[in-house]
Amino acid sequence: MAAIGRYKGWLFVAPWVIGLSAFTVYPFCASIYYSFTDFSVLVKPTYVGAMNYQKIYEDDLFWKVLKNTFLYAGLSIPAGLIISLSLALMMNGVRRGQALYSIIFYLPHLMPPVACAILWMWIFNSEFGLLNNALRPILGLVNMSPPSWLGSSDWALPALVVMAMWGVGQTAFIYLAKLQDVPQDMYEAAEIDGASTLQKIWYVTLPMISPVIFFNIIMAIIGSFQVFTAPFMITEGGPDKSTTFMPHYIWDNAFRFLKMGYACAMSWILFLVILALTALAFRLARDRVYYAGK
Amino acid sequence: MADEDLTAGYGTQAANRSPIMAGALHVILLAACSVFLVPFIWMAVTSLKPIDQTMKETMIPKATLAMLNGKETLVVRKEQLKGESLLVRQGGGQDAGKVKLIPALFKDAPAVVNGMAQMKFTRAGREEYEPELVKVEVLRTCPKGYWLVEEWAPEFSQEREENQNKELAWDCVPESELKEVPHLFWSNYKSALSRMQGNDEGSWYSVGFFRYLLNTLFLCGMTVTGMVVACTMVAYAFAFLEFPGRNVLFGVTLAVMMVPFPATMVPSFDLFRSLGWTGTFKPLWVPAWFGGAFFIFLLRQFFLGLPKDLLDAARIDGCTELEILWHVVVPLARPALAMVALFQFLHCWNDFMGPMLYLNDSRQFTLSLGLQALQSQHGGTPMHLSMAASMMFSLPLVILFMITRKTFMKGIAMTGIKG
Numbered sequence: 001m002a003a004i005g006r007y008k009g010w011l012f013v014a015p016w017v018i019g020l021s022a023f024t025v026y027p028f029c030a031s032i033y034y035s036f037t038d039f040s041v042l043v044k045p046t047y048v049g050a051m052n053y054q055k056i057y058e059d060d061l062f063w064k065v066l067k068n069t070f071l072y073a074g075l076s077i078p079a080g081l082i083i084s085l086s087l088a089l090m091m092n093g094v095r096r097g098q099a100l101y102s103i104i105f106y107l108p109h110l111m112p113p114v115a116c117a118i119l120w121m122w123i124f125n126s127e128f129g130l131l132n133n134a135l136r137p138i139l140g141l142v143n144m145s146p147p148s149w150l151g152s153s154d155w156a157l158p159a160l161v162v163m164a165m166w167g168v169g170q171t172a173f174i175y176l177a178k179l180q181d182v183p184q185d186m187y188e189a190a191e192i193d194g195a196s197t198l199q200k201i202w203y204v205t206l207p208m209i210s211p212v213i214f215f216n217i218i219m220a221i222i223g224s225f226q227v228f229t230a231p232f233m234i235t236e237g238g239p240d241k242s243t244t245f246m247p248h249y250i251w252d253n254a255f256r257f258l259k260m261g262y263a264c265a266m267s268w269i270l271f272l273v274i275l276a277l278t279a280l281a282f283r284l285a286r287d288r289v290y291y292a293g294k
Numbered sequence: 295m296a297d298e299d300l301t302a303g304y305g306t307q308a309a310n311r312s313p314i315m316a317g318a319l320h321v322i323l324l325a326a327c328s329v330f331l332v333p334f335i336w337m338a339v340t341s342l343k344p345i346d347q348t349m350k351e352t353m354i355p356k357a358t359l360a361m362l363n364g365k366e367t368l369v370v371r372k373e374q375l376k377g378e379s380l381l382v383r384q385g386g387g388q389d390a391g392k393v394k395l396i397p398a399l400f401k402d403a404p405a406v407v408n409g410m411a412q413m414k415f416t417r418a419g420r421e422e423y424e425p426e427l428v429k430v431e432v433l434r435t436c437p438k439g440y441w442l443v444e445e446w447a448p449e450f451s452q453e454r455e456e457n458q459n460k461e462l463a464w465d466c467v468p469e470s471e472l473k474e475v476p477h478l479f480w481s482n483y484k485s486a487l488s489r490m491q492g493n494d495e496g497s498w499y500s501v502g503f504f505r506y507l508l509n510t511l512f513l514c515g516m517t518v519t520g521m522v523v524a525c526t527m528v529a530y531a532f533a534f535l536e537f538p539g540r541n542v543l544f545g546v547t548l549a550v551m552m553v554p555f556p557a558t559m560v561p562s563f564d565l566f567r568s569l570g571w572t573g574t575f576k577p578l579w580v581p582a583w584f585g586g587a588f589f590i591f592l593l594r595q596f597f598l599g600l601p602k603d604l605l606d607a608a609r610i611d612g613c614t615e616l617e618i619l620w621h622v623v624v625p626l627a628r629p630a631l632a633m634v635a636l637f638q639f640l641h642c643w644n645d646f647m648g649p650m651l652y653l654n655d656s657r658q659f660t661l662s663l664g665l666q667a668l669q670s671q672h673g674g675t676p677m678h679l680s681m682a683a684s685m686m687f688s689l690p691l692v693i694l695f696m697i698t699r700k701t702f703m704k705g706i707a708m709t710g711i712k713g
Contacts, residue, residue: 008615009537016528017543019584024550027561034561041567087326090319097320103699104327106706107334110691112644114662115684118669119337122677128349130336166333170706177707226554229646233666247556254560255651264560271557278552 035265040258052265062266064241065249066273068157072245073224075161080220081213084168088175089201102176105169113229120163121234124149153242156235160243163230171216178212179205210289214281221277225270246270337688341681342478344446346370348677357477360443362463368477369443372464379436381466385429393433395442395466436466443467448481479678486682489675490668501657503686506664513578513660514642520583521638522631528585529593530619534605544594550587555647563651577652578645582638589634592709596630597623633705636698643691661687 010017035052039045056062087105091098108116123130126148135146147155186204195203206213228247231237237244237252246266254263340348343355360369383393444464491502531537532544566577600623608618624631646662653659659667665687668675695702 007537009531009535009540012531012535012615013528013537013543015524015583016547016585016590019524019581020546020550022565023562023581023584024553024558027558027565028553030561030564031557034564041564087323090323090326094316094319094323097323101323101327102703105330106703107692107695108330110640110695111688112646112662112665112691114644114646114665114669115337115688118665118680118684119333122340122681123333123336130332130351133351166330169330173703173706174709222552222554226556228556233669247554250556250559254563260560260564267554267557267560271554274552274554 031264031268034261035268037261038259040260042258045261048261052262055262056265056269061241061244062249065244065246068242069225069245072157072161072227073221075158076164076224077217077220079161079165080168080171081217083165084171084216085175085213087168087172088179089205091172091176092179098176102169102173105172107169109167109170111167114233116163116166117230117233120159120166120230121150124159124163126151150235151239153238153240156239156243160227160230160234164224164227171220174212174216175209178209182208207290210285211291214285214289218278218281221281222274225274337681337684340678341482341685342480343482343678344370344479345676345678354476355479356474357446357479358443359473359475360465360467360471362443362445362465367463368446369472370446371472372442372444375436375438375440375442375466377438379440379466380432381434381436382430382432385431395436434466437468440466440468441472443472448479448485482678482682483686486668486679486686489671489679490664490683503661503664503683505657506659506661509575509658510643510660510662513575514639516575516579517582517642518635518638520579521586521589522635524583524585525589525593525634526624526627526631527619528590529597530615530623532590532594533597534618534623535615547587547590551591559651566652572652573654573658574652575658578648586638589638593627593630593634596627596708600626629701629704630708632698632701633708636694636702637705639694640691 034045036047036049037045038048038051087101091101111119122128124132126132126146129149131149132146139146149155149159182205186208187200190200190204225245226247227245228251231243231245232248232251235243237248247270250263250266250270253259253266335353339353339355343352344357347355358369358371359366361367362369379395381393381395384390442464443466445462447462487503490506532540532547562577563572566572569576571577571580604622604626605618608622613621644662645660646666649660649663650666653663656664656667665680665683668683669680
């Protein structure tokens, strides 16, 4: 009985093990294999060595897409962090209304990406959109006109970042919840030492919630490199391929151009990039994240 | 009230803050709230506008009313008369009996004698022939500046298509007789629904919005059930059962969360294709019955926080693990399970890439796919209808959130704090 008892656990985790192997591990490994082949839905995989990787190296569009993806992440991760943290700090600083504020900030996060895409596509519309209708009179005072947002290769990507910022409510709420957990004696000690509000935030609050900040940054890195729905629907990767990100390019190569081996090679590079950034974050966090009582 | 949960920790921080500071924070927060809410309000307002107002930033949809045939009707302004025109009834010819509007200064304008005149009309389809001379009865003169208005009809309604040849009432009225009133065009919703129906043959439940809704609900139901059942079992094992390789497996579980979807997208698609599952719902719900990394992690953390003595007591009483799971752990873990169910439901409802990848037939589409198809329809979709469709797609979530708010917020907090 004891022997069976030890392996009871395996029975319970069996579904996960099967699912993991079939739906994650197998595709993951297959992806590596396929990246060294040339295949599509119609053509069986044929080994071509590192040709796909060679082609990626020579593919100008790939480098542009990679740059776009980094740019998007580089804008949305810090912006999201600052906005959600600021909102959380402000909400934490008021006595009443926290529940109501956090609900209002959270609502946009609920919205289906497809509906969001349609809505923001309309808001950013250069002729009739809400944003430009509001900006036009203001900019008209200095003889400028608002940019054509989704139609301009310079502004389309920032527009997508702005759209993503609408959904920071969940992160803000996580910060708020964690802020509530900061023990009061810390603040009292800091006040005794004569700390100003800003100093208290920098030296007490932020370190105390640093695990959550770190967690959110990791999630943001992983998430921002996988953005698909919004650019796919709104800009279709344009204008002039300025909003084509890695997932979209991989999709196109796999299902439109039917170069699945090529797409697998790219998806592997994407994974390695995310892994490298995550490892970098872990390394940087080692000295900065403070796990109180863990 | 949920306020207790949130304000439990606050203390000297906010208490010592001066009212001015607190007031300033409220002002900024309220400003931020309005920025966050404006897109919502805009979506709602646009969904209730008639098409000509979707281009303007009016906040309140307005309708124009006029007296047509003695009845106050909703009208559309067609054009403003640039010169004096005559309202005539055609005496003969192809359109005999029909009332028409002709410009009075037209060089071929008839000379009006005793209310009757003669006009040249060209028969439709017979342009090569000489225009016929037809008697017309002049009904009324419409001075310059009058508006030609036509009865308003909702676009793409079933009735409109059935009555293609039905004449819409129209007239020429002065500006003074037109009334602008706030009016919510609820018919946009009906129009959006019928536009989603498209030209497909079928009843209301086999194509169109309600079909998409049924499909989405089916998928949500299947994935939520599967996820909750599977993840509970697996998390139970990770939390309470000792078995060789447990820590390694858990480490792998955590690592899996980092694998981006695009990395497994292509081989997964190939796998499902070789199973013959592409074009069906199976790739979308079957994997859920095997669990998901994130929820397993979350539930395991939650289970670890449960009092172990209860489980030990149950074991001493001779319960099998399954019995412990079902009778002890599950009742205690109800909030966590509810949370998993909610988040999985949300994820499934909003999912776009999965259905996009595996569903081909429009009868299988989920709501997100249906909405996207509506948007990218040939010829484009007018924004007010798109907004109406988006509202129908999003509102159930908002309502669900309002009902389950506490569970939701607790769940979000848990992902952050335990993470």
